[in-house]
Amino acid sequence: MAAVVLPPTTTGTLGLWNGTKDGEAGYIDYATGNTNMNRPKEVDIVAHDIRHISPQPTLLKNGYQLTDIPTSVTTEEFLNSQTPEGKKHIEDVYFPECAKIIEKITGGVGLVIPTSFRLREQKGNTKQSTNEKLGEVEARYAPRPVAHLDRDTPTAIMLLKETVGAEKADELLSKYKHWAQVNTWRPIGNPATKWPLCFINHDRIPNWDYDTHVGHIFSKNDPLVADRGAKPYVCVVKHDDRYDYHYVSSLRPAECLVFCSFDSDPKLAMPHSAFWDNSTPDDAPNRRSIEPIPIAVSGAATNLKMNGVKTQANEENGVATEIIGDYLHVLDSRTWKTYKIPISDNFVRASDLSVISAPEVRQSKESGAERVRKLAVLDPGFQHTACKESAITLIDGEKGELWFRGMRIEDLFRHYDFDTTMYLLIWGHLPTNEEKERFEYSMAAAASPPRAVVDAIQALPRETDMYSILLTGLAAYVGTDTEMITSRHNPVLTYHNNMAHTDAALIRTIAYTATATAVAYCHKRNIEFTQPKQGFSLVENFLLMIGIDDLDKKISRTMDRLWILYADHELSCSTAASLHTASTLTDPLSCVLAMMVAGAGPLHVGAIELCYEGLEMLGTVDNVPAYIEAVKARKFRLFGYGHRVYKTKDPRATRIEELMEEHKEAIAADPLLQVAMEIDKQANTDPYFVERELKLNADFYSCFIYTAL
Structure with missing residues (x-):
């Protein structure tokens, strides 16, 4: 059976708060249908598939989480839940299952209190408008295409008091510091393909709250009062360009989405x-x-960490600390102490390993006192060590897949430009449209080179290699940016925790890098440099x-498309060099300069130039067989073939082949193309390369496109 490849993003529409007709508080009279509400504002969205977001959102960190925990309740039993017998079955069987799901993914909560459930079913086969009337009672049992929260603080307290009584509610609220209304949303019978659930993620909005970002619609003559208690208003989400939209493609009945439809901590409340x-x-x-x-209550929210895994790892003094979730059970033969080391997302943390300690063999000569040393990890080359948690780039080397911020490289390559991809990666x-215009305007404004940069580049002989000229130009830029110079002499840190300064400096750095490359190119070829213009993209300029x-x-x-393929590639050597430099709290340009230096070697960016020079050395197809044999004998290295991460074909190489097809006439005029194609043909069939899973990477053909252009 062929696997279905699910897209990482999709486009669609949903409704948001659109105010009232008279400027007064919103209301709906469910008896008459009268309302002063404007129809919801229909907005077009790009929704990211949670299945492909890395790291995955979690209930404790983000307010929502995808789980693959099935249920014992059948489709027929779910559909029968509107009868008294069916409702009791849901309460007796499914509610306890939901409580266990919540306890499992949180690592345990203080109490889970059942309240109510809702069965939603779409009627008809056509697309319903997000502008449907909010007051239509029958529509409340269909998928609701308007972003909302089930409760805010006053209505959640009201629900709690109606569920357990006012006295018990006051006791719970005084005892527990964190509480939430947790929805365990599950499709019935078929995957949720039509009208899927969407989360309106507000992580990019500082201090998001119920008052500023939510509109209220007060209810009159609400027919649901009898079975749900008084609900004086509905909470509808107001529009904000900073929202991100997340969904799950084809959510299966064996899966469910667990999310906080209300949370006492607004940053975890998840509009949907x-x-x-x-x-x-x-x-x-x-x-x-x-x-x-149900309503879930727990201790302080800060007690819940690492998806419910408590980070205390040792059993010192005979007191075992409970670890909920996966862990390593370690017995130290030096001390015979045992430790439980939590495993989170297939990683262990070095800080947890550091609780393991033992006396040093050599003692202090002066005092003779026993000296205890903590366990350290030795990993030459960082082959098995992760130093950063990141949601920027994901590579699946076994499948040959590359993702930027949850979007497949194929989709960015075909539907977006390099400026958009940069913005996605950074922010x-x-x-x-407005954000992109500001971004491009700022880059163009910084792209005109200072005289000192031009002079530094032109001081080098034209025969100097391009990389050296470029590094010289960037180094000169370091001495021309006033803010960056000042930051190195200012006791008040310029960029640390100051994102406005950092973002502006980062945009200038991008412009500086492109301009230094352009000035270096013009100098090497003895052509005149042309000043950049506003209204152009970075590539166009x-x-x-x-x-x-x-x-x-x-x-x-x-x-644009070629640069997208090289925009980022996880934590490479050059990226690590940039991060190491950034840890000193220096300016972004110095970080990029360090990154450029790290990338110069033949096992990194330098491989592109060496690949083309290797083809020039061969000259003709006749020399390829002897060259392949020399590579197998380890007399030469075949640059552009094989990759440390990919065990199948580099997905960027496939896209480069598409570009080559577009420019096949110009590329075919390059006599070295036939040499490259013969190398590819022989390496694809030779057991030496096949058995070692050495496949074509992005560097092998990219040089031909630049030459053709």
Whole structure:
């Protein structure tokens, strides 16, 4: 059976708060249907598939989590839940299952209190508008395409008092510091393909709260009062460009989404909505889902860490600390002490290993006192060590997949440009039109080179290699940016915890790098440098600066896609060098300069140039067989082949082949192309390369595209 490849993003629509017609408090009279509400504001969204987000969102950190915990309740039993007998079965069987799910993913909570559940079922086969009338009672049992929260603080307290009584509620609220209404949302019968659930993530909005970002719709004559208690208003989410939208593609009945539809900590409260997914197949079944919404209470939220795994790892003095979740059980033969080391997302933390200690063999000569040393980890080359948790780039070397911020490289390559991809990588979301315009304006404003940079580059002989000229230009830039110079002499840290300064300096650094490359290129080829213009993208300005006429945008579109493929590649040597430099709290340009130096070697960025020079050395196809034999005998290295991460074909190489096809006539004129193709042909069939899983990587053919352009 062929596997279904799920897309990491989709587009669609949902509804948001759109105010009232009279400017007064919003209301709906469910007896008459009268309301002063405007129809919800329908917005187009790009939703990221949670299945492909790394690290995965968790209930304790983000307010929502995907779980693959099945249920014992059948489809028929769920659909029968509207009868008294069926309702009791849900309360007796499914509510305890939901409580166990909550306890499992949180590592245990103080108390889980059942309240109510809702069965939602879509009627009809057409797309319902997000602008449907909020007051239509029958629509309340269908997927609701309006972003909302089930409660805010006053209505959540009211629900708690109606559920357990006012006296017990006051006791719980005084005893427990953190409480939430936790929805365990599960599709019934079929995967939730039509009208899937969407989370409105507000992590990028500081101090998000119920008052500022939520509108209230007060209820009159609400028919649900009898079975749900008084609910004086509905909480509808107001629009904000900083929201990110997350969903799960084809959520299966054996899976469920657990999320805080209210939380005493607003940063964990998760607005949600059904949304119309534009990629929904025409024959997708109508959505059915069940939503039990118990209240969970616990101690202080800060006691819950690492997806419910407590980080205290030792059993010192005979007191065992409970570890919930996976762990290593370690017996130290030097002391015969035992330790439990938590495993989170297939990692152990060095800080947890450091609790393991033993007396040093050599004692202090002066005092003779016993000296205890903590366990340390030795890992030459960092082959088995992760130094950073990141949601920026994900590589699956076994499958040959590359993702930027949850988006496949294929989708970015085909549908977006390099500026958009940079923005996504840096700030974690696709930019709005306004954000992209500001980004490009700021880069263009910083792209005109200072005289000192031009002089430094032009002081080098033209025959100097390009990399050396570029490094010289960037180093000169370090001495021309006033803020960066001042930051090295200012006792008040310029960039630490100051994102406004850091973001602006980072944008200038991008512009400086592109401009230094352009000035170096012009100097090496003895052509005139052209000043950049506003209204151009970074790639368009780069081509302008090096004197290339690109009126039809064919070259810039090709360069855009080629640069996207090289925009980021997880924690490479150069990225690590940049992070090490950044840890000193220096300026962004110095970090990039360190990164450039680290990338110069033949096992990193330098491989691209060596690959092309190797082809020039061979000259003709006739020399390829002898070259392949020399590579196998380890007399030569075959640059552009094999990769430390990918065990199958580099996904970027496939995209480069697409670009080559677009420019096949110009590329075919390069006599070295036939040499490259013969190397690829022989290496793909030779057992030496096949058995070692050495595949073509992105460097092998990319040089031909630059040459053709």
